[in-house]
Amino acid sequence: MRCSHVSVSFGSGAAEIRALHDVSFDAREGEFLSVIGPSGCGKTTLLRTVANLIPPTGGTIERVPGERILLVFQEDSLFPWMTALDNAVFGLEMQKAGAGWREAAARELLDRFGLKGREGAYPHQLSVGMKQRVAVIRCFLSNPAVMLMDEPFAALDAQTRLALQQELLALWEPNRKTVIFVTHDIEEAILLSDRILVLSGPPGTVIDELPVPFARPRHASLTLEEEFLELKRRIWAKLGSARMESVVP
Amino acid sequence: MACLAGAAASGCKRDPRPLRRVRVTFLPHYILAPVYLASELGFFEQAGIELLVHEVASATQMAPLLAAGTVDVAFSGAIPSMLNAAAKGARIRIVCARETAIPGCIHEVHGYRKSFPEGFHRAAELRGKRISVTAPTSLSAFLLDVLLESAGLGASDVHLLTMPLSESAPALAAGRIDAVLDRDMGLSSPDIIPGPSVAELLPGFQYNFILFGDALLQNDVSAGAGFLAAYLRGVGEFRAGKKPRALQQLAAGSGLAAAGPGPVCLDRLSENGQVDRMSVQRVIDWSSRKKFLVRPIDAAEVIDGRFAEEAQRLNGAQHRLNGGQLP
Amino acid sequence: MKRLVWALWLPLLALAAWQIASGAGVLNPLFFPAPSALANSAVRLIKSGELLRNAAATLGRTAAGFLIGSAAGLGIGLLMGGIQGVRKSLQPMVGALNATPKMSLLPVLMLLLGVGEAAPITLIALGSMVIVSLHTFDAVEQIRPIWVEIAINYGANRGALFARVYLPACLPRVFTGLRLALANALVIAVACELINPSTGLGSMIWLSWQTFSTDRLWIALLATALIGGVLHEGLRQLEKRIVPWQAAHFE
Numbered sequence: 117m118r119c120s121h122v123s124v125s126f127g128s129g130a131a132e133i134r135a136l137h138d139v140s141f142d143a144r145e146g147e148f149l150s151v152i153g154p155s156g157c158g159k160t161t162l163l164r165t166v167a168n169l170i171p172p173t174g175g176t177i178e179r180v181p182g183e184r185i186l187l188v189f190q191e192d193s194l195f196p197w198m199t200a201l202d203n204a205v206f207g208l209e210m211q212k213a214g215a216g217w218r219e220a221a222a223r224e225l226l227d228r229f230g231l232k233g234r235e236g237a238y239p240h241q242l243s244v245g246m247k248q249r250v251a252v253i254r255c256f257l258s259n260p261a262v263m264l265m266d267e268p269f270a271a272l273d274a275q276t277r278l279a280l281q282q283e284l285l286a287l288w289e290p291n292r293k294t295v296i297f298v299t300h301d302i303e304e305a306i307l308l309s310d311r312i313l314v315l316s317g318p319p320g321t322v323i324d325e326l327p328v329p330f331a332r333p334r335h336a337s338l339t340l341e342e343e344f345l346e347l348k349r350r351i352w353a354k355l356g357s358a359r360m361e362s363v364v365p
Numbered sequence: 366m367a368c369l370a371g372a373a374a375s376g377c378k379r380d381p382r383p384l385r386r387v388r389v390t391f392l393p394h395y396i397l398a399p400v401y402l403a404s405e406l407g408f409f410e411q412a413g414i415e416l417l418v419h420e421v422a423s424a425t426q427m428a429p430l431l432a433a434g435t436v437d438v439a440f441s442g443a444i445p446s447m448l449n450a451a452a453k454g455a456r457i458r459i460v461c462a463r464e465t466a467i468p469g470c471i472h473e474v475h476g477y478r479k480s481f482p483e484g485f486h487r488a489a490e491l492r493g494k495r496i497s498v499t500a501p502t503s504l505s506a507f508l509l510d511v512l513l514e515s516a517g518l519g520a521s522d523v524h525l526l527t528m529p530l531s532e533s534a535p536a537l538a539a540g541r542i543d544a545v546l547d548r549d550m551g552l553s554s555p556d557i558i559p560g561p562s563v564a565e566l567l568p569g570f571q572y573n574f575i576l577f578g579d580a581l582l583q584n585d586v587s588a589g590a591g592f593l594a595a596y597l598r599g600v601g602e603f604r605a606g607k608k609p610r611a612l613q614q615l616a617a618g619s620g621l622a623a624a625g626p627g628p629v630c631l632d633r634l635s636e637n638g639q640v641d642r643m644s645v646q647r648v649i650d651w652s653s654r655k656k657f658l659v660r661p662i663d664a665a666e667v668i669d670g671r672f673a674e675e676a677q678r679l680n681g682a683q684h685r686l687n688g689g690q691l692p
Numbered sequence: 693m694k695r696l697v698w699a700l701w702l703p704l705l706a707l708a709a710w711q712i713a714s715g716a717g718v719l720n721p722l723f724f725p726a727p728s729a730l731a732n733s734a735v736r737l738i739k740s741g742e743l744l745r746n747a748a749a750t751l752g753r754t755a756a757g758f759l760i761g762s763a764a765g766l767g768i769g770l771l772m773g774g775i776q777g778v779r780k781s782l783q784p785m786v787g788a789l790n791a792t793p794k795m796s797l798l799p800v801l802m803l804l805l806g807v808g809e810a811a812p813i814t815l816i817a818l819g820s821m822v823i824v825s826l827h828t829f830d831a832v833e834q835i836r837p838i839w840v841e842i843a844i845n846y847g848a849n850r851g852a853l854f855a856r857v858y859l860p861a862c863l864p865r866v867f868t869g870l871r872l873a874l875a876n877a878l879v880i881a882v883a884c885e886l887i888n889p890s891t892g893l894g895s896m897i898w899l900s901w902q903t904f905s906t907d908r909l910w911i912a913l914l915a916t917a918l919i920g921g922v923l924h925e926g927l928r929q930l931e932k933r934i935v936p937w938q939a940a941h942f943e
């Protein structure tokens with residue numbers, strides 16, 4: 117999956133909003149890539165463009181033909197009319213997987229993610245965190261070649277978020293599909309990914325690209341180590357200077 | 366206190382006698398011309414009466430109003446709702462006759478021209494036809510039964526439909542039904558022709574009356590008699606050729622012939638108000654047969670003739686007072 | 693069971709108050725016969741079959757008009773929601789029809805369709821169609837684009853998109869429309885029977901006024917109210933089964 121000089125604008129003429137400008141990067145197979153940047157810089161737009169929900173106004177996106185790219189949305193994206201279980205298996209249902217098998221697979225993941233006994237609940241009966249977990253499970257069950265995740269844990273409290281980050285890694289590590297993970301949380305980006313793209317904007321542009329050298333499996337205690345903090349400081353500085361640049365004309 | 370011209374004229378006359386309020390209800394119709402005339406010429410006021418009119422859209426609404434004492438007077442037929450209310454003990458009485466059947470004067474039934482290629486002169490022509498009445502309990506249903514009976518027909522020989530005149534008149538003009546039982550076809554169309562006269566079958570039959578409720582049915586007949594006297598003076602004026610302004614407005618609004626009934630038909634308005642017991646008994650017997658009444662009653666139970674008699678006396682005295690000339 | 697108690701205690705209290713007031717002579721029995729007397733009349737009217745016959749006639753008209761009109765309204769609403777041209781052509785007309793008192797159209801319909809059952813049923817259907825199509829259209833408008841995006845992202849084809857997203861997303865609002873339309877259908881049915889009496893509870897009410905039979909009048913009125921309540925509750929139960937995710941159902 118490769119983006120070359122991708123630009124996206126909404127509207128035209130005087131009302132034109134430039135959301136992305138000349139964005140180039142590639143996501144290697146099996147890589148966990150994080151995209152970090154301040155709110156409103158175009159991260160969601162980038163994911164939606166990659167997921168083929170928005171056509172780019174400039175540049176090209178190369179995808180491997182036949183490979184499926186799935187997006188976990190930032191906001192509540194479950195279907196209110198389906199139970200947690202039906203939501204979780206929606207992808208499999210669309211792929212025409214056998215009913216018995218898909219249900220068993222979904223139940224197993226729901227159990228692992230602390231939703232045991234809540235399979236029959238409708239989204240409005242679930243907490244925000246539970247809903248986001250079901251959305252992630254829905255994506256994983258579909259087993260796409262590329263997973264795009266748009267701040268899936270942004271709305272959660274610190275503790276739940278930490279737990280879910282660990283669960284996500286546990287889920288991802290055995291198969292290692294390509295993940296592009298959007299966040300505005302520096303720690304989350306470092307903890308999860310192999311590489312970090314730093315965005316500034318709007319319009320969104322890539323201002324830096326940093327490898328994350330820590331070995332897997334990673335543990336939450338990593339956040340206290342000096343190397344981790346050093347990396348965090350560097351990204352912080354990047355984002356800070358990006359903010360300064362956008363303020364100074 | 367300033368007295369505005371036209372406003373509350375009665376209150377400004379310094380009449381020592383306060384006016385008695387009488388609440389009446391009727392369906393606006395040219396047969397009510399005497400009421401309008403009596404009001405416009407001040408007859409009610411002279412009788413010490415302030416008239417409050419409550420117009421209704423259907424005769425059926427009158428019986429509850431009268432029985433509940435919401436109104437004191439109803440201008441209505443001797444229809445089953447009134448009769449049954451009286452049979453159930455409501456203080457409602459027929460006190461004055463208004464309209465009498467006169468052959469050649471009114472046509473109680475109208476037909477669709479093409480449905481009667483041989484002409485519509487005999488009741489027997491109604492066989493197999495689609496006929497509408499305003500209600501199975503209405504006077505029109507009663508008249509239809511009289512017509513059918515005269516031709517030896519029964520209810521099963523015709524298709525009976527129920528709809529208000531506002532719907533049956535256009536339906537008749539369009540040929541959707543063949544005949545409508547109504548004395549005053551509001552819609553004039555070359556396709557609508559008059560049918561046989563019920564008046565010939567029931568000469569002297571009284572269609573319409575004045576009914577009093579509890580408030581006027583006192584042993585002291587003076588208030589009720591005063592009201593009837595004023596009304597009957599209005600009848601006299603109308604038969605003498607006077608036309609009330611209100612009626613012309615009504616005619617203009619409804620598209621009825623502004624002239625109202627022709628001269629000969631003015632005779633149908635009763636001058637003395639005397640109620641014909643047989644007319645009422647006929648409708649009672651019919652209603653009773655149709656099970657519209659909780660119990661069979663005698664016409665005498667629902668007629669109170671004292672008021673009309675006293676009104677006659679009052680008007681006679683007034684007549685002499687004016688040297689034989691109505692004012 | 694609990695809900696039945698909640699639903700009935702108020703009307704039962706009113707009936708009890710009515711009975712007591714009648715016994716005390718506060719109410720004029722000419723207009724307000726005591727409920728005990730009404731019960732006698734009701735038994736008589738049920739035994740003679742008159743009440744059930746008329747209730748069935750009203751119910752039949754209501755159901756026929758409601759089913760035809762709702763089906764049409766659902767189709768029209770979906771088309772209006774889905775196709776620009778249909779929306780632009782129909783929306784002003786449906787809006788205008790919605791604001792038209794339906795009863796005023798009865799004489800016109802009778803001229804066009806004659807004096808039988810066709811006119812009232814058409815009118816009931818028209819009333820239902822307008823309400824259901826507006827609610828359905830509104831429902832389509834309110835579908836969150838994200839649901840469609842997700843379904844497409846997960847590879848839903850047109851059929852799946854309709855069955856798994858559009859239809860269920862619309863259902864809650866459609867049911868609101870159906871509930872309003874059903875009540876409205878009963879109102880129009882009874883109103884038609886009041887104006888053009890033949891059979892049905894409206895005719896019974898009307899005929900009762902014609903003959904000053906206040907007991908029959910009250911029974912027909914109460915029967916109408918009862919049918920309205922039962923229809924409403926029936927549709928609610930159906931809604932609970934078909935739209936189980938609506939928050940309102942989780943009391």
Ligand SMILES: Nc1ncnc2c1ncn2[C@@H]1O[C@H](COP(=O)(O)OP(=O)(O)O)[C@@H](O)[C@H]1O
Nearest residue numbers: 126133135154155156157158159160161162318
């Ligand atoms: N559909 C749209 N129409 C117009 N402007 C949009 C649309 N979507 C996003 N934008 C604008 O594009 C910019 C980037 O938005 P977004 O990608 O949502 O940012 P982020 O996800 O980084 O917070 C913002 O200025 C936003 O207002």
Ligand SMILES: [Mg+2]
Nearest residue numbers: 159160190266
């Ligand atoms: Mg975003």
